[in-house]
Amino acid sequence: MQDCIFCKIVRKEIPSKAAYEDELVYAFHDINPVAPTHILIVPKRHIVGVQTLEREDESIVGHMFYVARKIGEELGHAPDEYLKGGYRLVFNVGKDAGQSVFHLHLHFIAGRRMEWPPG
């Protein structure tokens, strides 16, 4: 997509701080972090969001979660025995849910204690 900001970031036309990259996804640090670690995991192919997912997109979404696990381990946020540490993974789906960029992205948020329910 020509005008999509995340497509431009994927193409390196807009600078970003990389966290992970492979042939399918690019992960970079959020410009306005809500926690000490805030990374966006983005498919390189343009998908608007969860609201437009097709059956053919199932594998890329699974891969995004696998990359989240890898980032968690690499940055030392993996839960210890599923008790200590950890991170939050978020898809905002639609404007009322807080989606502001309409290119699918998984928020990886860590480094502080999370509250529930989210605001």
Ligand code: AMP
């Ligand atoms: P959402 O509100 O769920 O659509 O998330 C979009 C996220 O993209 C927000 O957390 C923004 O801070 C982030 N963002 C917007 N522009 C950039 C950019 N140029 N580089 C990094 N993160 C960005």
